Amino acid sequence: MEEKEVIISLRNVSKYFQGKKIIDNISLDIYRSETFVIMGCSGSGKSTLLRLMTGVIEPDEGSVIIKGKNITGISVEELDDVRRSFGMLFQYSALLDSLTVEENVSLPLREHTKLAEDIIRIIVKMKLSLVGLRGYESYYPSQISGGMRKRVGLARAIALDPAIVFYDEPTSGLDPVVGGVIDKLIKDLSSKLLITSVVVTHDMQSVFNIADRVAMVHKGQVVIVGDVATIKNTKNPYVQQFINGKPHGPIDFFKEDIGIKEFLEL
Amino acid sequence: MVSSLGSSIIAIYRSVVGVLTLFVNILYWIFIGPFKGKVASRQSIFYQCIFVGLRSALIVFFVTIFTGIVLAMQSAYQLERMGATLYVAALVAVSLCRELGPVLTALVIAGRVGSAIAAELGTMKVSEQIEALQLMAINPVRFLAVPRFLALFFMQPCLTVLGNISGMIGGLLVGTGSLKINSDLYIQTTFNYLELKDIYTGLIKSFVFAMVIALIGCYEGLNTKGGAEGVGKATTRSVVISFILIILADCVLTSIFYFSEM
Amino acid sequence: MKVSNLKKSDCTICSIEGEINLNTSPDLRKAFEEFSRQNIKKIIIDFEQVPYIDSSGLATLIELFQRMKKIDGKLRICSVPEKVKNVFEVTKLHKLFEIYDDQESALEGF
Numbered sequence: 290m291e292e293k294e295v296i297i298s299l300r301n302v303s304k305y306f307q308g309k310k311i312i313d314n315i316s317l318d319i320y321r322s323e324t325f326v327i328m329g330c331s332g333s334g335k336s337t338l339l340r341l342m343t344g345v346i347e348p349d350e351g352s353v354i355i356k357g358k359n360i361t362g363i364s365v366e367e368l369d370d371v372r373r374s375f376g377m378l379f380q381y382s383a384l385l386d387s388l389t390v391e392e393n394v395s396l397p398l399r400e401h402t403k404l405a406e407d408i409i410r411i412i413v414k415m416k417l418s419l420v421g422l423r424g425y426e427s428y429y430p431s432q433i434s435g436g437m438r439k440r441v442g443l444a445r446a447i448a449l450d451p452a453i454v455f456y457d458e459p460t461s462g463l464d465p466v467v468g469g470v471i472d473k474l475i476k477d478l479s480s481k482l483l484i485t486s487v488v489v490t491h492d493m494q495s496v497f498n499i500a501d502r503v504a505m506v507h508k509g510q511v512v513i514v515g516d517v518a519t520i521k522n523t524k525n526p527y528v529q530q531f532i533n534g535k536p537h538g539p540i541d542f543f544k545e546d547i548g549i550k551e552f553l554e555l
Numbered sequence: 556m557v558s559s560l561g562s563s564i565i566a567i568y569r570s571v572v573g574v575l576t577l578f579v580n581i582l583y584w585i586f587i588g589p590f591k592g593k594v595a596s597r598q599s600i601f602y603q604c605i606f607v608g609l610r611s612a613l614i615v616f617f618v619t620i621f622t623g624i625v626l627a628m629q630s631a632y633q634l635e636r637m638g639a640t641l642y643v644a645a646l647v648a649v650s651l652c653r654e655l656g657p658v659l660t661a662l663v664i665a666g667r668v669g670s671a672i673a674a675e676l677g678t679m680k681v682s683e684q685i686e687a688l689q690l691m692a693i694n695p696v697r698f699l700a701v702p703r704f705l706a707l708f709f710m711q712p713c714l715t716v717l718g719n720i721s722g723m724i725g726g727l728l729v730g731t732g733s734l735k736i737n738s739d740l741y742i743q744t745t746f747n748y749l750e751l752k753d754i755y756t757g758l759i760k761s762f763v764f765a766m767v768i769a770l771i772g773c774y775e776g777l778n779t780k781g782g783a784e785g786v787g788k789a790t791t792r793s794v795v796i797s798f799i800l801i802i803l804a805d806c807v808l809t810s811i812f813y814f815s816e817m
Numbered sequence: 818m819k820v821s822n823l824k825k826s827d828c829t830i831c832s833i834e835g836e837i838n839l840n841t842s843p844d845l846r847k848a849f850e851e852f853s854r855q856n857i858k859k860i861i862i863d864f865e866q867v868p869y870i871d872s873s874g875l876a877t878l879i880e881l882f883q884r885m886k887k888i889d890g891k892l893r894i895c896s897v898p899e900k901v902k903n904v905f906e907v908t909k910l911h912k913l914f915e916i917y918d919d920q921e922s923a924l925e926g927f
Contacts, residue, residue: 343690345686345689345690365694369692369694370692372689372690372691372692373692375690377687377690379683379686379687380683381682381683383682383683383684383686383687384684384687385679385684385687385688386678386679386682386684387675396691396693397691397693400691400692400693401692402839402873403843404839404842404843404873404876405843405846407880408842408846408873408876408877408880409876411876411879411880412872412873412875412876415872415875415876415879415908415910416872418909419907419908419909445691448872449839450871450872477907478907481903481904481906481907482903482904482907
């Protein structure tokens with residue numbers, strides 16, 4: 290097996306919020322051009338993990354290394370240099386309301402390149418047709434549906450041909466067909482353009498469609514890391530409960546059973 | 556009791572540091588950023604100028620013209636007893652240019668523009684748009700705060716001049732209308748008693764007020780937390796704090812201009 | 818990135834050498850603009866020495882394509898390496914351009 294190049298590396302990362310440990314000593318390696326899926330229940334810390342990787346928040350312990358560069362504690366200018374090779378699709382797309390679809394997608398190009406206006410316009414058209422939204426250039430985000438906004442968000446994320454794209458719940462709120470289109474796009478970007486994709490999701494269909502490797506996060510810890518077959522066949526009770534969506538199991542939905550006594554005390 | 560007082564002092568201290576940091580950041584992006592090839596977009600500054608300036612002109616006009624009218628009527632009542640109604644012109648002009656023009660305009664703009672800035676940036680904050688900008692390596696201060704700051708800085712004095720003029724027109728209406736003063740005489744009296752210092756101190760005030768409104772609006776907006784409720788709180792707070800600071804700054808500036816050896 | 822042109826009868830073969838990315842695509846655009854200035858109607862672009870092309874490079878190509886269409890010119894592309902071909906396929910541009918395996922087959926019937 291050939292040596293794979295590590296592009297994102299978490300080293301013993303911990304993060305506290307108001308004294309509570311949200312991320313508990315996680316170490317992870319993500320390789321170039323793979324699609325790495327992070328799954329877990331709401332509140333498991335998977336979104337926090339994404340924000341740690343993108344440098345939005347800093348770990349309290351440990352370090353985050355992107356393309357060999359430790360981004361923990363570096364200056365904003367240095368972080369911005371790293372971020373220019375990022376793209377990110379937000380859960381609620383986070384398009385700028387005051388700008389049209391075209392202006393949103395072209396924003397990174399206008400800000401970070403000296404390309405001619407005509408070229409930028411063609412690139413925007415290309416990216417929009419990639420997500421199936423040609424002809425919507427002059428619409429404002431408030432005038433299009435949530436699913437469309439998400440696709441515009443994806444077009445914006447890949448505007449600068451980033452080396453790494455982060456996806457926060459890429460298929461949530463989309464109908465199955467558009468969800469499938471987005472899944473295929475993520476897959477194509479990885480396999481054909483060698484983009485590294487880091488996907489946070491709890492959509493199991495999507496996980497099995499796109500993932501090269503999967504990590505499951507529970508209570509701030511990585512329960513298991515492996516390829517899709519490993520995940521499907523594991524006997525790990527957390528993973529089994531999660532992928533089958535069972536209410537009872539080791540993942541405790543009702544934190545503790547409330548006894549009669551607690552009710553009386555209410 | 557003591558601890559809650561302590562924590563609110565800490566909160567105020569943090570806000571002051573935050574606002575000053577924002578101010579330094581804005582100055583950095585105005586004066587040093589361009590040398591690093593990063594400028595605020597001219598289009599965005601232009602758009603903000605239209606929003607701040609042109610769209611606020613009408614409300615400033617109405618507020619100040621009626622203030623001028625009221626001021627003229629009230630002072631006429633006092634001056635009449637001394638048979639000095641002509642001096643209404645001087646009183647209206649001086650008090651408008653020194654105080655009422657700059658302050659009223661600033662209060663109107665704080666209510667109209669400062670709150671809009673806080674609400675817009677606050678909504679952007681809670682809907683992750685600010686985070687999206689950061690992830691695109693676009694500095695939110697340069698991209699959002701600087702155009703608004705510059706627009707207010709340039710438009711506030713213009714609006715103040717407009718306010719001064721329309722206030723004096725209000726005075727003129729009362730003077731010629733109900734006090735039966737000849738309009739040429741009224742205007743001449745105005746210019747006889749109005750000094751250059753009255754005008755430029757008023758304009759200096761307007762620059763300071765503009766910075767206060769922009770800084771508070773941007774600070775509250777960029778530090779909004781907690782959904783729609785947070786946006787509402789940030790908006791209200793931006794108006795309240797701007798009002799207090801405008802009056803406070805006016806007090807300090809007046810004492811510097813007129814009650815110190817300068 | 819280097820661009821070298823070779824005239825063969827009425828057609829110009831344009832060989833590109835090096836990566837086409839955000840920094841180099843403006844130069845490529847200048848080279849393409851030169852074609853329009855000289856009113857060249859038949860162009861073959863040789864990608865053999867191009868290891869990578871990004872969106873700005875593709876956009877530059879599309880602009881040339883649009884310009885050629887306007888003057889009734891012809892544009893063919895040849896010797897596209899696998900990696901670059903992938904970029905064309907993901908963006909579905911392989912349907913827009915006439916792509917040939919090598920210079921000889923591109924010249925045939927041009």
